[in-house]
Amino acid sequence: MNKPIPRFQEILLLTGQLNYTWTNTESLLIYLIAGLAQVDKETAIVIFLxxxxxxxxxxxxxxxxxxxxxxxxxxxxxxxxxxxxTQEAKLRNKYSHCIYSFDGDGEAGSTQLMRIFDTKNEIRYGKIEEINGTEIKKIENCIENLIAINKQIWKLVKDYSYPC
Structure with missing residues (x-):
C-alpha cells in the first residue's frame, strides 16, 4: 500500500515543476528577441541574459x-x-518569493509573502496565506498554462522562421 505524499512534499514538487516550466518557457523569449530584432541566436542570448x-x-x-x-x-x-x-508570472512570483511554513506532520501549510506594503502611516509585511486545495489547483493550472504558452511561442518561432 502506497503511503500518501505529505502536503509539504506535494508543494515542493509542484513549485519545482512550476519554476522549471516557467524558466523553460521564459528562455524561449530568446527566439522572439532574435526574430524581432533580426539578430542571430547568440546575440539574442546576450541581450536576454x-x-x-x-x-x-x-x-x-x-x-x-x-x-x-x-x-x-x-x-x-x-x-x-x-x-x-505576464498573467502567469503573478502566481510564479508568489511561490518563488515567499517563505513556506508547515505543521509538524508536513500537512497544514502556508506561505508568507516577502513583500512590504507601505501605507500613509504604517508598513505591513509578510501576508500569510493558507496552501489549500484551491491553491494547489492554481499552481497546477499555471503549469498547464505555461506549457500551452511554451507551445505557442514555438509555433510563432516556426511560423515566422525566427532563428533557433
Missing part, C-alpha cells in the same frame, strides 16, 4: 513587437503570448 528580470525581458519583446516593421497580425499574436506570460 543582460536583462536581469522577467519583466524587462517581456517588455523588450513587447517593445520590439510594437515597432512599425512588425506586421499587425504578428504583433497581435506575440502580444497575446506576452500578456499570458
Amino acid at each position: 543582460t536583462l536581469n528580470t522577467t519583466r524587462a525581458r517581456i517588455e523588450l519583446v513587447e517593445r520590439l513587437t510594437k515597432l512599425p516593421k512588425t506586421p499587425a497580425e504578428r504583433r497581435r499574436e506575440i502580444l497575446a503570448v506576452t500578456e499570458k506570460m
